[in-house]
Amino acid sequence: MNTSTPSLAPRAARAFSFTLAACAVALLAGCASPSHTITPEGQARAAADNPAPPTDKDFPALESAKWKQGTFPSLEALRAMRTGMGKDQVRDLLNWPHFSEGIFGVREWNYIFHFRTGKGPEFITCQYMVRFNSDVLTHGMYWKNPACAALLNPVEVKPVAVVVPPAAPRKITLAADGLFRFDRSALADLLPEGKRRVEALGAELQRSGSKLNGVVVTGHTDRLGSDSYNDALSLSRANTVRDLLVAQGLDGKRIRTVGEGKRRPVATCDGARATPALVSCLQPNRRVDIEVSAEQ
Known part of the structure; x- marks a missing residue:
């Protein structure tokens, strides 16, 4: 029986090949080893740099990308980009560059970024470039299309003035x-129940805490009698109700009175003679309307 141990050479070869491939990827990305320590002096030099911005021709063609699909970046990560950052910090925010930038002394990383438009799966594509100075610190970040930079601006939410419609x-x-007693209109002619209702309304408006905008008191009569008589009777009754409301503490300047006479009936009845039946039928037309406008 063969008891020999299988050779480890094939396994070792596979492990070596995998390690070599990983290193090759890192080298092609231009970041095979961690960035060196960042010093305040180095950051100051990066901030003082004033490199010329790239032209459109300086951006690599999209079809030359190693990772052609690009990514959907975090807007917050892009907003965090500053001059004076090392490659480790940039990679932590934006991940690896999408193009093969070279092996040694790489001073430029390029990305393909996509941004949703809010219309279903639709998105726009932008190219982004990060340049490093001799200290291997960022000293310039650029968009091929300047309009892409506007995508990083937070959406300004303007407060909407809430207009409360008047009640x-x-x-x-x-x-x-x-x-009132029949065919009367003076304060002394108010019936006890009618007076109580008007006084209760005035007290309610006083207690509610509402800011009174205005009150319109409109008197109405039935069609029996002349126009002039009915106009005078309806206005007199409206004035009496106003005076009673003022007596409850309401501002008389905010109360307007109107005498409509018989012009706005709410009930229509047959007949011309003032029979008891007709007088009873026309009763809804003999009324006083009080309209109150107030802020809550």
């Missing part, structure tokens, strides 16, 4: 028959 006027309708 719709609150409308209270009081039946005149429940407010």
Whole structure:
């Protein structure tokens, strides 16, 4: 029986080949070994450099990239790029360059970056170049298309002024028959229940804490009687309600009164003679409307 141990030579050869390939990748990227220690003096020199920016011809052709797919970079990482950074720091932010830049003394890294447009899978492609000085510190970062640099600008969110629409006027309708004695309009002619309702409304507006913009008190009558008589009666009743609201503490300057007479009926009834049935049918038209506009 053969008890000899298989040769280790093939395994060793494979391991050596893998190591050699890894080193070749690193060498081609121009960053085979970690960057040296960064000193304040070196950073100062990088900041003082004023290299000429590259032209479009200085950027490598996209089809010559070693990693042609490019990447979708972090915007925050790109915003963190500064002069005076070493290759390790750049690689930590942007990863390896996408082109074979050379082996020794590499002073330039080039990238292919993609940015989403927000329209489904659509994106735009930009070329980005990082240049290093003799201390192997960054002293220039450039976009082939200057418009790509604008993609790093944070989106300005302008505060939207919230316009609160004014509250719709609150409308209270009081039946005149429940407010005044028949065919009367003076304060002394107010019925107890009608007076209580107007006083309660005035007290409610005072307690609510609302800033009163205005109150419109409109008196209405039925169609029985002359136009002039009904106009005068409706206005007189509106004035009486206003005076009662002012007595509750409301500002009289903010209360306007209107006498509509019989011009805005809400009920239509047949007949011309003032029979009890017709008077009863026309009752909804005899009313006082109070519209209140106030800020909450």
